Each structure stands twice: as C-alpha cells, then as structure tokens.
Amino acid sequence: MEKLNNTLKVKLLFxxxxxxxxxxxxxxxxVEDTYIKQEAPDIYRPGYTSVKIRGNLRTxxxxxxxxxxxxxxxxxxxxxxxxxxxxxxxxQTVHFENSLxxxxxxxxxxxxxxxxxIPQLSHxxxxxxxxxxxxFNLSSFQTKRNSYELHF
Numbered sequence: 001m002e003k004l005n006n007t008l009k010v011k012l013l014f015x016x017x018x019x020x021x022x023x024x025x026x027x028x029x030x031v032e033d034t035y036i037k038q039e040a041p042d043i044y045r046p047g048y049t050s051v052k053i054r055g056n057l058r059t060x061x062x063x064x065x066x067x068x069x070x071x072x073x074x075x076x077x078x079x080x081x082x083x084x085x086x087x088x089x090x091x092q093t094v095h096f097e098n099s100l101x102x103x104x105x106x107x108x109x110x111x112x113x114x115x116x117x118i119p120q121l122s123h124x125x126x127x128x129x130x131x132x133x134x135x136f137n138l139s140s141f142q143t144k145r146n147s148y149e150l151h152f
Contacts, residue, residue: 043082043112050084051113054106055127061086066132067111076120080132082112 043064059067063085069078087108109129113121 045112047115048082048112049115049118050110051118051121052087052108052110053121053127054108055129056106057086057109057129059129059131068130068133069111069127070130071127073126078113078117078120080114081117083129084110084112 053069055069059065061083063083065083067081067083069081070076087110106126
C-alpha cells in the first residue's frame with residue numbers, strides 16, 4: 001500500500017512539474033515578443049521635413065537627438081533640428097595656392113528640420129552640427145572684413 005502511495009505521489013509530482021514547465025514555456029515566448037528592445041521610434045511632427053545635409057558633427061551621434069546647425073560662412077544658425085541618421089562619411093582634400101594640402105572629413109546626415117528654415121538651406125549644405133543651444137550668439141562669429149585702403 002505504501003509503495004502504491006509513493007508511485008501516486010511521484011506521478012502527481014511529475015504532472016505538476018510538467019504543467020508548470022509548459023505554462024512557463026507558453027508565457028515566456030509571448031513575453032519576449034512584447035518586450036523586444038526597439039530602436040528609437042520614428043517620429044513625426046507636423047511642420048517638419050527631413051533634409052540631407054553635409055556637416056561636421058561636434059557632439060555625440062544619438063538618433064532623434066535635438067541639435068543646432070551653424071554655417072559660419074553664410075552666418076546661418078538653425079537653433080533646433082533633430083538628428084535622424086548618418087548616411088556616409090566623405091573625405092575631401094583641399095588644395096591651397098601654396099601647395100599645402102589638408103584633408104577634411106565630413107559626413108552626410110539626414111535631419112528633421114522645421115519647414116520655416118528650408119528656404120535658408122537653398123545652397124548651404126556644409127554645417128557644423130552642435131549640441132542643442134537655443135540661446136546662441138551669432139555675432140561671435142563675425143568675419144573680419146578686408147580693408148583695401150592704403151595708409152601712409
């Protein structure tokens with residue numbers, strides 16, 4: 001009788017463990033599907049457009065990070081843009097009149113930009129991509145004008 005009682009306990013224990021394992025397997029597979037770590041989601045904002053620019057990145061590249069754009073030559077500052085992705089790196093060799101060569105590297109980026117800045121980007125594609133700063137003083141980048149007057 002005691003042997004029969006032990007086999008019954010073993011059978012019940014086996015069924016209990018088998019049912020727990022099967023429940024764990026079924027629920028575990030569905031939990032992994034719902035909690036898959038995703039990349040930063042694509043964002044949509046009304047009044048914004050994605051634009052491809054070339055520039056030098058002066059901050060860490062993080063997708064969907066707010067940045068500011070600066071073009072010193074045209075005195076253009078765009079205070080708010082969103083960095084979407086880096087397309088490719090472009091290496092250029094610049095030749096000067098005195099035969100010195102310098103290599104500059106820039107990359108092409110896709111940014112998300114307010115539509116009011118699109119007319120200012122007509123031929124300006126070379127930017128410095130800075131960390132987000134809405135209170136930027138563009139007057140600190142005034143270029144020195146050449147004077148052609150002769151003084152004796």
